[in-house]
Every structure is written in structure tokens, then in C-alpha cells.
Amino acid sequence: MKEATDILPIYKIEKSCILSNSGDFTIAFKAILPEIFSLSDRDCEAYHQAWVKAIKVLPAGSIFHKQDWFLSENFVADFDKANDNFLSRSSERFFNHRPSCQHSCYIYLTKKPHGRKPSSSAVSNILRKSLAPAQTVNPLLMSEFVDKAGQFERILHDSGFLTLHRLDDDELSGTADKAGVIERYCFLLGENDMPAIRDIHLKGEIRIGEKKMEIYTLADTDNLPAFCGSRINYEPYSTDRSKFSIGFASPLGQLLQGNHILNQYVFIGDAQKTIKRLEAKKLRLQSLSAYSRENAISRDAVNDFLNEAVALGRLPVKSHINIMAWSDDPLEVREIKNRVSSAMAAIDAVAKRETD
Template identity: 70%
Template sequence: MKEARDLLPIYKVEHNCILSRQGDITVGFKASLPEIFTLSDRDYESYHQAWVKAIKLLPQHSVFHKQDWFSASSYKADFASARDSFLSRSSERFFNERECLEHSCYVFLTKKPSGRKLSSSMYSNIRRQSVVPAQTVSPVLYRDFMDSVGQFARVLTDSGFVGLSRLTDDELAGTANVPGVLERYCFLLEEGKPSVIRDIHLKEQIRIGDKRLELYTLSDTENLPSLVGSRINYDRYSTDRTKFSVGFASPLGQLLPCNHIFNQYVFLGDSSATLKRLEAKKLRLQSLSGYSRENAISRDSVNDFLNEAIASGRLPVKAHFNVLAWSDEPGGQVDLRNLVSSAMAQLDAVAKQETDGQAQIWFAGLPGNEADFPMNDTFDTFLEQASCFFNLESNYRSSVSA
């Protein structure tokens, strides 16, 4: 057994930022998303473009991490606010104790120091006995990154779809009685609940206290859908004449009825170096194309990727998406597997259940540790396609004027 303080990659939380032991700077936001079933086809396209424009403003060697929490809950009636209104009290009685999903969304932006060694499943800080800083962070780098973060937030808020609130030191690290996002992720604590320390087991299966976690990933192009977009049709509310839209990744978000965290990662590297690497890969596949048809097909795919990147001015990135699900009931893993697999199938994707690399992927989801994500579990794509997998909606909120 190891103590958490020996492995925790977080060095300090100050100035509303998380500083890792490797010199990575992470800024966190709490995001307010539009209510589900309220956007039109044009809204989804504008919403999608806002994410693309905002992420393009981030500097090279940055990590965009969007983390959506969905926890099973039940509606708690507020009879005091209903007062003497017959309709209000009847409405509260009708919805009282009905099951629902509580949703909270966080956006973390990480700037890695230049020259930082990329992590993999074999080289991850959860497998090291100690974590030593690679370099210190300069004030110039900090100011430049903060400028990019400010522009990112401005573009999203100006779109009118997203509200962003910067997380403070207490909201990141927590206080004596109120857990922050770091503590919530480590111990799977619900928002607003008191702090509880739980044992974390990583061998064979991730267990946090009495909760057994299942990790399902989209990390290979072979398992991805052939077509993606900003929206899909929601068949339950659609007819032959009219199509009802939801976000493309909504089946993995608000429409997935279980306790889960939907993690969305986009890694921005040196685009010119990426294109050079792919050019070398294309030439290597060209020389091997005479030995098998698979090499020839792979060569054509890489060539098409390079042509689109240059002709359309696309930004090549690496991406990864995963669903971390858990159940409070013993033996609920089978139901989780069926639910997540069915949700992935609605996107025309195939869910991969992680076993060997689940600890590394889970640990990289800790706010402030995104830069240590195992890059062998990512895939090459364009920013426009990667942002289609973002969860775009939240649950309904009570009206202030009600």
C-alpha cells in the first residue's frame, strides 16, 4: 500500500491555478451549459464553432480537458416556496422524489512546459516512486498562458451558449469541510456533500471505497463512427416529417442514466511537427505497400489526412474520450456495461473496456494531471471532428422568476 502524498502529482494550488510537480499550469472553470432539448439545428452548429474557435486560441503544448459529472439523485420538493398556491404545491408533490441526474461541468486548461516528456501507459507518474519537477515555470510563460485563457473564456461566453466561472483556490483544493474538485475526483464525492476519505484500489479493477468503477474509452480510430457532426436526431421525439435534434455526444451525457463521468480530452501539439511525422509515416507505408493491402490502405488514409490538413487549413490534434461509470449496487457492472455499450452504439462507435491501462487513464483525469495522460491511448484527428464529441447540454434548471 502506498500513501497518496507519495504519488500525488499536484505541487501547489495558488493564484487560482494548479501547479504540478512537472511544472504544468492548470486553470479550471465551472461551466454552465444550455438545457437539453432547447437548441435548434443552427444553434448546434454555432455552438460547435464556438468551441473550435476558442480552443484554437490556446497555445501549443496545451491540453483541453472537459469533465462532465452525472450523479443519480432525486428531486427534493420545496413546499416552503410553493406557499399557498394550489398549483405550485401540486407540482411539487408530483415531482417529489422522482429520479434525475445531477450534472456539473468543469473545463480545465493545462499548459505543459516545452520539452516535457510525453507520458505513456508504461511511463506514468502513478508508476513512479517519486515525481521530480522537470523545470520551473517562468513568469512570462504564465502571463502568456493567462492571456490565452482569457481569450478562450471570452469567445465561449460571447457565443451566448456557455457560462464560465473561474474556480478559486478553495474550489480547487477544498476547505476543511467542503471538498474541492481534486478531492471530489479522488473519492467520488457528490457536489455539496461533506468530505469523506475512501481507500483507492487500482489492482485488477478500480475501487474507491465500496464503489467499483468501469472505464470505457474511445481511443482508437477503428472504433470511432465513420461520420460525426454537431448534432444527431433524437428518435424518440422525431417523426417522419420533423427531426428533433440533440448534441452528437448526448447519449454519453445527460441521456446515459447512471452515475458516470464523461471525460473529453484534446491535446494541442506542434502542428508542423505533426505533419512532418505523418509525412514520414506515409513514406514508410509507401515502401511497405507492396507487401500487403493493409499498408496501401493506411498509406491512402494518411495521405488524405495530410491533404485535408493543408487544403482546408485544419488543425491536427490528438484526442481521447472516456466514460467512467460506477454503481452503488453490488453486481451492477453488467448493467453499466450494457448501458454504456448501447450509448456508444447510438453514435455508431464501439466501446472499449479498459483493463490494463485503466489506472493510468483514471489518474490522468485528476485536475492538474492532464499533461500526464498516456498518449498511446489517443488518436490523431482534426479539432473540428474532436469537438463533435463534446457534451453540449445540461439538465433543466429552475427559473429565477418562477
């Protein structure tokens, strides 16, 4: 058995930022998103472009992490809010104790230390001028990233689709009466749950207390959808003459039953270095295209990507998506795989169940 403090990469929380042992620092926001089924096809595209525009202002070496929590709960009526209004009280009474899905969204913006490399025999801490990364001891570098995060927040606010609230120290670490986002994530606590400590088992399975967790990822390019866009048609509400739009990833979020977390990561690197590396790859594939048709197809794909990146100002990034689903009911745990596989099929993707 190991203590969480020996494994957790978080060093401390200071000035509403999460500092890691590796020198990363993270700014967290809570986002209020548009309600499902409330956006038209044009709104979906404008909403998507607002995210793209906001992510583009982040500097190289940044990580954008959007974390959506979906928790199954019973609706609790607020009769005091309804006052003496007959219709309001009837509505509260009708939905009281009915199953519902509580959705909360968090945005994490992380800045990695510049030039950080994995530890090896060739790159050792004792060969560095300073053990601490430059950005952790230079307040100017941290201030610049905070300014970029402010621009990110303002762009999303100005879009009119969502609002962001920056989390303070208590909301990150929690208090004696309320769990913070870090504690909630470690022990799978609800937003209104009291702080609690649970054992985390990682041998053979992932289990937090009495809750067993399954993790599914989009791990290979062959498993990605053939087409990605800002929206898809929601068939139950669509007809031959009219199409009803929902967000492209909605089948993995609000429409997926059960307790789960949808994590979406975007890793922003040095765009010029990435394009230069792809140019070298294209030339290498060009020289090998005579030996294999696959090399010729890959060369054309890389060339099309480079043309689009230069002509339209695209930003090359890396991405990762995973779903963390859990339940304390053994029968429901067996259904998680079917639910996630069906949700992935709705966007023409294939999920990989993580077991190692």
C-alpha cells in the same frame, strides 16, 4: 498500503491554478451548458464551432479536458422559492423526491512544460540546466497562458450558448465544510456532499470506499465511429418528416443512466511538426504501396487528411475519451457494461473495458 500524498501528482494550488510535480499548471472552469433538447440542428453546429474556435486559440503543448459529472439523486423541492404561487408549489410537490440526474461540467486547461521528455538513461534530471521547467520559474510564460485561457473563456461567452466561471483556490482544494473538485474526483463525492476520506483499492478492481467503478475507453481507431458530427437524430422524438437533434455525445452523457463521469481530452501539439511527420509517413507509404493494398489505402487516407488540413486550416490534435461509471449496488454494477455498450452503439462506436 500507500499514502495518497505519495501518488497524487499535484504539487500545490496557487493563484487559482493547479501546479503538478512535473511542472504542469492547470486553470479550471465550471461551465453552465445548454439544457438537453434545447438546441436545433443549426444551434448544434454553431455550438460545436464555438468549441472548435476556442480550442484553436490555445498554444502548442496545451491539454483541453472537459469533464462532465452525472449523478443520480432524488429531486429536493424548494417550496420557499415557489412562494404562494399555486402552480409553482404544485410543480415542486409533484417532482419532490423523484429520481433525477444532476449534471455539472468542468473545463481544465493545462499547459505542459516546453520540451519535456520522459525520463530515461539518456535524458536525466542531472543533465538539465535547471530541475524546474522554465515556465514554472518564468512568470511571463505563465501570464501568457492565462491570457490565452481568458481568450478561450471570452470566445465561449460570446457564443451565447454557455457561461464559464473560473474556480478559485477554495473551489479547487475544498474547505472544512465543502469538498473541492479534486477531493470530489478522488473520492467520488457529490457537489453538496461533506468532505470525506475513502480508501482507494486498485488490485483486481477499482473501488473507492464501498463504490465499485468500471472504466470504458475509446482505445483504438477501429472502434471509433465512421462518422463524427455536431449532432445526431434522437429517434424517440423524431418522425419521418421531422428530425429531432441532440448532441453527438449525448448518449454517453445525459441519456446514460447511473452515476458516471465522461472525460474528453484534446491534446494540442505543434501543428507544423505534426504535418511534417505525416508528410514523411505519406512518402513512406507511397514507397510501400506496391507491396500491400493496405499501404495504398493508408497513403490515400493520410494524403486526404493533409489536403484538408492545408486547404481548410484544420488543426491536427490527439484525443482521448473515457467513461468512469460506478455504483455501490452489486446488481447495478453488472448492468453498467450493458448500458455503456448500448450508449456507444448509439454513436456507432465500441467501448473497451479497462481491466489492467
